[in-house]
Amino acid sequence: MKRWANTGTGPNPAAGERQQGRRGAAIRRNLPTAGLLLLLVACWELACRIFEIPPQQLPAPSAIGRAFFENFTILAVQARASLAAAGAGLLMALLLAVLLAVAMDRSPLIKRFLYPLLVISQTVPIYALAPLFLIWFGLGLFSKVVIVSLVCFFPLAVNLVEGLEQVDPEALELLRTMQAGPWLVFRSLQLPSVLPYFFSGLKIAVTYSVIGAVIGEWIGARAGLGVFMLRSLHAFKTAQVFAAIIAVVLLSLLLFKLTELLAWLAMPWNRAGRNNIEEE
Amino acid sequence: MKPKLLLENISATYTAGAEPLPVIDALSLHVAPGEFVSLLGPSGSGKSTLLKIAAGLIRPERGRVFLDGREVTGRPARVGYMPQQDLLFPWKTLLQNAALPLLAAGVPREAAYSRVMEMLPVFGLERFAHYYPNQLSGGMRQRAALLRTILVESGLLLLDEPFAALDALTRDKMRDWLLAIWEQFKRSVLFVTHSIDEAIYLSDRVCMISARPGRIILDQPITLPRPRTRQITNEPLFLEYKQKLFASLEE
Ligand SMILES: Nc1ncnc2c1ncn2[C@@H]1O[C@H](COP(=O)(O)OP(=O)(O)OP(=O)(O)O)[C@@H](O)[C@H]1O
Numbered sequence A: 001m002k003r004w005a006n007t008g009t010g011p012n013p014a015a016g017e018r019q020q021g022r023r024g025a026a027i028r029r030n031l032p033t034a035g036l037l038l039l040l041v042a043c044w045e046l047a048c049r050i051f052e053i054p055p056q057q058l059p060a061p062s063a064i065g066r067a068f069f070e071n072f073t074i075l076a077v078q079a080r081a082s083l084a085a086a087g088a089g090l091l092m093a094l095l096l097a098v099l100l101a102v103a104m105d106r107s108p109l110i111k112r113f114l115y116p117l118l119v120i121s122q123t124v125p126i127y128a129l130a131p132l133f134l135i136w137f138g139l140g141l142f143s144k145v146v147i148v149s150l151v152c153f154f155p156l157a158v159n160l161v162e163g164l165e166q167v168d169p170e171a172l173e174l175l176r177t178m179q180a181g182p183w184l185v186f187r188s189l190q191l192p193s194v195l196p197y198f199f200s201g202l203k204i205a206v207t208y209s210v211i212g213a214v215i216g217e218w219i220g221a222r223a224g225l226g227v228f229m230l231r232s233l234h235a236f237k238t239a240q241v242f243a244a245i246i247a248v249v250l251l252s253l254l255l256f257k258l259t260e261l262l263a264w265l266a267m268p269w270n271r272a273g274r275n276n277i278e279e280e
Numbered sequence B: 001m002k003p004k005l006l007l008e009n010i011s012a013t014y015t016a017g018a019e020p021l022p023v024i025d026a027l028s029l030h031v032a033p034g035e036f037v038s039l040l041g042p043s044g045s046g047k048s049t050l051l052k053i054a055a056g057l058i059r060p061e062r063g064r065v066f067l068d069g070r071e072v073t074g075r076p077a078r079v080g081y082m083p084q085q086d087l088l089f090p091w092k093t094l095l096q097n098a099a100l101p102l103l104a105a106g107v108p109r110e111a112a113y114s115r116v117m118e119m120l121p122v123f124g125l126e127r128f129a130h131y132y133p134n135q136l137s138g139g140m141r142q143r144a145a146l147l148r149t150i151l152v153e154s155g156l157l158l159l160d161e162p163f164a165a166l167d168a169l170t171r172d173k174m175r176d177w178l179l180a181i182w183e184q185f186k187r188s189v190l191f192v193t194h195s196i197d198e199a200i201y202l203s204d205r206v207c208m209i210s211a212r213p214g215r216i217i218l219d220q221p222i223t224l225p226r227p228r229t230r231q232i233t234n235e236p237l238f239l240e241y242k243q244k245l246f247a248s249l250e251e
């Protein structure tokens, strides 16, 4: 069958080049945002100086920066506590969401009963319930984990359910004619089709998780960025409050980027170069 | 000799819509061992539905399906079924896609992969084992899908318009190539197509199916000698078949 010998190159002939191009494009794309941010910060700084705003009310960016670096070690320690709550809550949410989504996928009956409940559960203001969790689960890590998992559960579950719904029925039929077992069907078809949905849910969930942890800590905790914020607030150290906010933002961004990296690693087929090979 | 596949008095109706849609009406069809049968008919006449019934994916309203003389109506039997879209999984490389039926049959991964690697040259795909489907051309994807279909260890291939999406040139090449593969592997084939030329060129027998609800309106044996080459399309016998099939399609 020599006639069909193809003249293709390797899978990624210009991958390095393209990668570099993409990185350059990313920098160029983010340049306006960075510029705008810088301008805003500059205006803020100037306003604080010109109008002599009291630092307890609104500290200048320079003061916030100083507070951030002066408190860096303590912020890092508190961030670790918040991260622990966020991470544990995420894991719990993930476990619940996967179990529920698989159950709903297996049984239309379960889905009919549970899906509306799932949506209703989201209309309950979880943060308003937080004080109750404190009563039930105490000041320790666990009450925070519960809050975070409740907040993160919804985007994960909804995306997983939706992902499982759109698994190609024709592909399922094809596997049936091969008499593939349920495990092969799961790992060769269902899991990979769900991954993109899963990761878009996870991106939302990870950003919620840090905020969830911090709010949980406001209500009552022994450590964490939320606790640090409250203490600083009560001591009228407003710059420290802002420093903690910066830490929260950085933490969320970090988790978000980590999720993107994870998605990139988990779906290698998405980055395979699309160099259609011509016949002959 | 027992037919490889026997469809007996099949009727099928889709009930999903506002009113029931009868798609196939008391249709009978058989494929002898090693025989190449084409199913020809207008769009919407129930050809894909019939293949799904043969594959056991849909239970017919009436009628029975026999595979090697055993009744398998409504039960997915192990058959080489190739749906209208190639359905290569985008997250799997060519090698992994083609190995799926072997894995489904319980072959260990290493053995399955080396079996696929042995087969790749036959399909002209030896250099593309580790490519993802979106890196392959249309013709290569069809060949990969066909390789996957042939690796289902079954004596029966059910092919649903495998070449419909290809350009005319690639299509011609794929026909010759399918014939070569068929002669090498000696499977029974039920081949759905829209093209009269394609049906005559490939088949031992061409079955013409009517517009919905589908019935067989012509069962035409094709006695052109094998192996066939493209010259055959100019022979008087070929043209005669063509006219006959055209005429029955007009009715
Ligand atoms: N799952 C389904 N539910 C309801 N109606 C269907 C379904 N699948 C097919 N049909 C209808 O049944 C009829 C026959 O469909 P089928 O796909 O078997 O035809 P076909 O001969 O393969 O057509 P084509 O040549 O266009 O592929 C069509 O009118 C189609 O709209």
Ligand SMILES: [Mg+2]
Pocket: B047, B048, B049, B084, B160
């Ligand atoms: Mg069809």
